[in-house]
Amino acid sequence: MTTVGADGEEEMERDFEAKLRLQQPSMGGVSSKAVQRTNSIAFRAPQEQFTIDDFELGKVFGVGSYSKVVRAKKKDTRNVYALKIMDKKFIAKENKVSYVKMERIVLDQLDHPGIIRLCFTFQDSYSLYMALECCEGGELFDQITRKGRLSEDEARFYAAEVVDALEYIHGMGLIHRDIKPENLLLTIDGHIKIADFGSVKPTRDSQITVLPNSANEKACTFVGTAAYIPPEVLNSSPATLGNDLWALGCTLYQMLSGSSPFKDASEWLIFQKIIARDLKFPEYFSHEARDLIDKLLFTKLSDRAQKGTCFMKFMQFMNARQEFLEPGEVIIMISMLKKIQKLSNKKVQLILTDKPKLLLVDPSKMTVKASIVWSDNPSELNVQVTNSSYFKICTPKKVISFEDAKQRAWQWKKAIEGLQHR
């Protein structure tokens, strides 16, 4: 980890600000592009000249290990933010400079409805401030604590949203490394947003621009939270995407049972449990939930990270209570999309099955809202792609427009046309 003195503080201020310029990575560009290490970055979220007096401060949303997050209303615009306030001296003393820089730089380049958005930053002599999109619904952790545990339907809904955002994060070549219910925040209307990107690590082929050395930094350093750390990290193996799968397994277990699977009185005892894979399922877990969690918590990394099997188990878990599927009917493609309407846009799951069937499902209840009449004839059913994020499904009666944050518009067209020509 970086040792920080007065120079460290200066470096932190400089990197936090956007004094430096450079090309932005092309979003959705070539995935094999190497991690860009650079001294200069042109930030999307601007460094403003605001002061804390420009805001009316409200309740404290939460306190992290090196920050306090406060509800803050900008006096002139009346816009509300979650202001993450970090004391410069404390950050320097606690060696958290690299975390702050990483979070600032990474959040700036991410753009997904399931990820907290960074709006702008500013600073004064004592503190660094990050104005984040506000999550008024609190932490998923509190939701679990309040209810004791969540139903499988609720867990399915949250798991689908987390997986959606995590797929995007992994697709950008990032390992989050601190997935846990405390870092899954809820919007006022109950949707999940992943927060706390201080522990993020870019993979070698990441599309994200980072500062020099930060891709190698902390590679084998112990980061994250004890109860959610995979066994290989305890053996000093470098971080992989498998870290987040393991943590997702622990989080899903916690949603369904109320506590994390390897909970114990001390970190040492927790680590013993993790290494021994001392995993017990309450008897009320469904077969599908057990199966998925069991897979996500495979000790052997190569088994855990086998994408196909994980996806299959996830689908089985998601399908477990979906009466709209006939026995043996298989989901070919599923996406959380925005259905674009005149007055307000709506989040929907678009599902394509092998029947073939095209269904619009309410993601919070997993109930069918509408079914698009299937036809093998392209004049009666076709997909028009505007760009990788926008497409329309057209039938003689109806045209439905969608926005796909994961930019899979062309994949949707291919999947539907593939079934028409089967």
Ligand SMILES: Nc1ncnc2c1ncn2[C@@H]1O[C@H](COP(=O)(O)OP(=O)(O)OP(=O)(O)O)[C@@H](O)[C@H]1O
């Ligand atoms: N955008 C937000 N909206 C509402 N609350 C938030 C937001 N961001 C963070 N919080 C709250 O503040 C807490 C601390 O934030 P965060 O995890 O980012 O801080 P940290 O110092 O990086 O913490 P950690 O110790 O987990 O690394 C969160 O757990 C959450 O309760």
